[in-house]
Amino acid sequence: MRIAVPNKGRLHDPAMELLESAGLHAVDGADRKLYADTVDPEVTLLFARAADIPEYVSDGAADVGITGLDQVREANPGNVEEMLDLEFGRCRLVLAAPEDGDIQSVADVAGKTVATEFPNVAERYFEDQDVEVDVVEVSGATELTPHVEMADAIIDITSTGTTLKVNRLAIVDEVLQSSVYLFARDDVTDDEKVQQISMALQSVLTADGKRYLMMNAPQDRLDEVRDVIPGLGGPTVMNVESNENGDKDGMVAVHAVVDERDVFETINELKSVGASGILVTEIERLVE
Structure with missing residues (x-):
């Protein structure tokens, strides 16, 4: 099983950290390599450009991919399924125009030129809006194109x-x-x-932002x-072992998962109802 992961850039480190937190540690490193084995002998990491990962998965070079939803939608492979929002790398793909120009709405772009690194997403967007435009693909510095008369909007x-x-x-x-997603070829x-x-x-x-009390x-x-x-x-309640005098003191052990933002107030409230020996720990993984 191969997982395609961004080989560099702002998505690489968070993707690797998430995989390691999930238990899929790379056992032979990832620097300057195309592949890395993991602690699971059945799983290998494949490092590729973020924009190429949807194609790698679609063509079978990898079975599973991690990259931005914008890249998946731009590649638009017909045989991959978006499985899980990994909740990092959040951004928006927007239509923008010179602030002092005459384009104030999508309708105002009709008949004009739009520059973008995402021509397929742009074409589908304008089709959905029923607006005809001339989409021009560029490979960088998109925001400069309206100022050098290459495009009216981006x-x-x-x-x-x-x-x-x-x-x-x-x-x-x-x-x-857009955010980073886990996706897979639909046959796997x-x-x-x-x-x-x-x-x-x-x-x-699921464990992110949670604490175990x-x-x-x-x-x-x-x-x-x-x-x-x-x-x-609901909290888990368990019997407390007897003390050296054979007395349980009418106490029970209570375990519960709470939101991190509620811990401070919760501990004070628990003390007020007689709780003691309160221990708060982080949660690495939480399977519901």
Whole structure:
């Protein structure tokens, strides 16, 4: 099973960190290599340009890919399935035009020239909008094209909008919201190993921003404890071993998963209902 991963750029490190958090550590490194084995003998990493990964998966050079949704939609292979939003590399593909120009809406672009690195996405977008334009493909510096009379407007990637503002361009419409996705060729999406990879990555995403709470609580105040920490499907309650005197002191052990942002307030509320020995730990993976 081969997973195609961006070989460099802003997507490479987060993709590798996510794979390692999911347990798929590269065992022989990834620097200046095309391939890397992982701790799973059935899984190999293949490093490629982010824009080429959809084609690698479609053609069978890899079975699974990790790259931006914008790249998948631009390549538009007919035999891949988007499986999981990996929730990083977020950006937008937008239609933009000179801020002091006469293009204020999508309709205003009719009959004009639009420059973009995403001609296939652009063509489909304007077809959906029922607007006829001349789409010109460029390989970089898209935001400069309206100022050198190459185009009247552009379709380009933006994260914060700063580059557009610096180049005196205003957003006219949003074409696509993008982030990094896990996707697979449609003839392997049901494969057991592909499902295991998807589940492992999902477990890391699910655990993000969560904390595991363990504590002792008075058994006669469990209802109050439950009101404080409903947890993931409710807290887990277990008996406490007897102390050296054979007395359990009417206490039970309570475990629960809570949102990290709620930990501070939750601990104070738990103390107020008699909880003690409260321990908070990070969660690396969480399978629901």
